[in-house]
Amino acid sequence: MTRDAIRLRQVVRRFGSGDAAVTALHDLTLSFTAGTFTAVMGPSGSGKSTLLHCAAGLDRPTSGSVLLGETDLTALDETRLTLLRRDRIGFVFQSFNLLPTLTAEQNVALPLRLAGRRPSRGEVRAVLSRVGLSDRARHRPQELSGGQQQRVAIARAVISRPEVLFGDEPTGALDSSTGREVLRMLRTLVDDGGQTIVMVTHDPVAAAHADRVVFLADGRLHGTLDTPSASAVAARMTRMEATAC
Ligand SMILES: Nc1ncnc2c1ncn2[C@@H]1O[C@H](COP(=O)(O)OP(=O)(O)OP(=O)(O)O)[C@@H](O)[C@H]1O
Numbered sequence: 001m002t003r004d005a006i007r008l009r010q011v012v013r014r015f016g017s018g019d020a021a022v023t024a025l026h027d028l029t030l031s032f033t034a035g036t037f038t039a040v041m042g043p044s045g046s047g048k049s050t051l052l053h054c055a056a057g058l059d060r061p062t063s064g065s066v067l068l069g070e071t072d073l074t075a076l077d078e079t080r081l082t083l084l085r086r087d088r089i090g091f092v093f094q095s096f097n098l099l100p101t102l103t104a105e106q107n108v109a110l111p112l113r114l115a116g117r118r119p120s121r122g123e124v125r126a127v128l129s130r131v132g133l134s135d136r137a138r139h140r141p142q143e144l145s146g147g148q149q150q151r152v153a154i155a156r157a158v159i160s161r162p163e164v165l166f167g168d169e170p171t172g173a174l175d176s177s178t179g180r181e182v183l184r185m186l187r188t189l190v191d192d193g194g195q196t197i198v199m200v201t202h203d204p205v206a207a208a209h210a211d212r213v214v215f216l217a218d219g220r221l222h223g224t225l226d227t228p229s230a231s232a233v234a235a236r237m238t239r240m241e242a243t244a245c
Contacts, residue, residue: 004067005034005164005196006055011064013050013219024050025061025219032164035194037187039207041233042216043241048200049168051216055198056166057085068163086115090157090165094172096149098141098156104128105137108155115160127155130193131185147178151185158189165189167199171206183209204233215240 013025024047032038032055040048053059055066057073066073068088076084085091098107105124112119128137131151141149150170157165167186171179187209189195199210207213208230215222217240225232 003034004031005069006198007031007067008051008055009065009067011051011054011061011066013047013054013059014062023219025054027064028219028221030214030221032196032198034163034196035190036212037190037197037210038199039210039213039228039233040198040200040216041202041204041207041213041237042222043237046216047219048216050219052166052168052198052200056089056091056164057081058091086111087160088163090160090162092150092153092157092165092167092170094169096141096146096153096173098149098152100141103138103140104133104144104152104155107141107152108159111156111160119159124159127159128152130158130189131155145178146174147181150174150182154182154185154189158193158195164196164198167197167201169200169202171201171203176205179203179206204230204237207233217243 008028008030011025011028012023015022015024028051040051042048050059054061061074071084073081073084105128108127109119109124125134125137128134131154133148133151136144136148144152171182174182183206186197190197201207208228210228213225213228213233215236222240225236
């Protein structure tokens, strides 16, 4: 039986007011099944980052609701939303955002320490091992390649066992072969660990690692593609961009 990890219901996100108002998301209703990998694609300005930020509790919709499991994020005050993000959501960005003075294992342990827990070395090493970095635990970010830094950032995002891991172009700063390594690792987190992943990407090859692609255009859902191939995603994007011109 499938279960939804995240549900967006009639989400509207408007920025600004009057003549300068922009509606980034129009009445968007969409859900993400637990234990699956979804890529979000669409032309520039179509609302991908806004969708991700609203779904992850980093931004609030103007109207509509966002449910993480049974919790309505839009009903939470700032304190509860901060705690929910800390305990139930993981986020990785294009820039790895690691603390340069901390080693890989200290960076990975940080979210648990901030939550008042003292993680055991074994716990931290186990997560580093899941991302293939057991032998880099004592290295600082500057001593690691871009792909290794992103894997540390992913280990840091999943150490608290979040219900959903969000990625905003997590391979956007990596060369294609390093990016593919990171994508294969994300795939393994889904296949072996049951992780739910939602990732924004511009890259059809990256999207082909997902179970499903969700296409956005002008802040509206513009179809989905299951078990996508890179060529099918690229063809769909070309059609969407041609329509937008
Ligand atoms: N803080 C903001 N203030 C005003 N307008 C905003 C703000 N954030 C986003 N927008 C607008 O909302 C729309 C959607 O932006 P968003 O960043 O979600 O698109 P995107 O699909 O992620 O774009 P890209 O692929 O270029 O990163 C755009 O028209 C953008 O200019």
